[in-house]
Amino acid sequence: MAANNKEKRTIIVGTRQSALALTQTGQVIDELKRISEQHGFDYAFEIRKIVTKGDQILDVTLSKVGGKGLFVKEIEQALLDGEIDMAVHSMKDMPYELPEGLMNGAVPKRVDPRDCLIMKQGGSLADLPHGAKVGTSSLRRSCQLKNLRPDLVVESIRGNIDSRIRKLETEGYDAVVLAAAGLNRMGWENRISAFLPEDVSVPAVGQGALGIECRENDEQIRGLLDLFNDGETAYAVRAERSFLGALNGGCQIPIGAHAVVRKGADGTLEGAELTLTGIVGSADGEVLLKEIKTGSDPEALGKEVAAALIARGADRILAEIGG
Structure with missing residues (x-):
């Protein structure tokens, strides 16, 4: 999908207002500026800080606040309302299901997930x-x-x-x-x-990765973000998020998943395989279920690992916690 490089546009980027959120949003914008200049796009960028429910409630554990998307809902609403043009999220904060009309436009290269x-x-x-x-x-x-x-x-x-x-x-x-x-x-x-290490603490779904969310009907933004997407990271995160979706989980319950990519013989994602580790545990730590499986279809692999854990009682654990 090619972006329109003839129209000048100021792109409003939504983010939480923590130091980390602003830092990683600034890093994303720097890279998008580089890509824009490289491809002759006339885009400027502006940051819009948005306070989320998860940022407002600091005296209660996340698991007791309840609900999914505690750190993204208000930002997504700003996207739907046209107040911002894209949003930078920590991928681990993003629920599996996105609001109708929104999509993950890019998953940049992941940093250390541990x-x-x-x-x-x-x-x-x-x-x-x-x-x-x-x-x-x-x-x-x-x-x-x-x-x-x-x-x-x-x-x-x-x-x-x-x-x-x-x-x-x-x-x-x-x-x-x-x-x-x-x-x-x-x-x-x-x-x-x-x-x-992962064998001690399996990371959260999408940990170390960012999700750049946009409107499905914004062709310019989608074209720009497509140039920013890292195929290998996106491939791994798809498996992790499929696992999350199959368990109907959120970031406030004891679910973890991490996918490792083994590229194909030619060093690309053609013929690549994923090894996905998934865990579900009880809040007190007395029960910790883990499954590791390998496959090439991210969505199918995520569902397969989730099904194996459900067969061992993961659904009952999550129901007790409120997942």
Whole structure:
């Protein structure tokens, strides 16, 4: 799909107003400017900050706030109302089903999808003493940590990245768990004490990736975003999101999935295969179900891994949690 390069246009980009959201939106705009110049498009860009429900409620755990799309609904409404032309989301915040008339126009190249520890002392998960106090905003992370280390006291911690890190000192945490991607995008990699490998903490669906959402009928924006899309990342994320959709899950329940791409013999996605790891766990960490399967059709693979977990009781676990 070719973008119209003859018409001057200011593209309004919607985003949450946290430092991380604004930073990653700025990085997206910088890349879109480069692409626009390369292809002779006459586009300018403007950021529009939008407050979401998830940003307004900071004294309650996300799982208790309830509902899907806590960090995207208000932004999507602005898209539907024509107040903005595209939106930059962390892919892990995006529900499987998008509102009618909206689409994911691009999935840029993914950065590190792993979870990581920011610790007061020590350099690994094993260094945390018995009964250490660990903060996380995610039931998925809490579930996996409790399953591996039942001795840990895992407590809910909300707020932006820097405020959560500050709570190591102000609220007596021994460690906090964050997405490495956010620290990467902020240039704060040096704050990471240890990465949690996938066999310890399976990432959230789409973690490390961004979703650039737009209106289906906006041909100019779709043409521009098509040039920004990373095929390999999009291929992997499709499998992860298919898994999420099959479980009817959201980002507030203990669901995780990560797909790894093995390219075809010619080094392209032609003949490529995906290995998808999916988990569903109980909030207390006592039950943690995991399935790993390989396939070439992202949507079919996501559904297959979800079906295998449902056969083992994942649907009952999610029903109890409220998924």
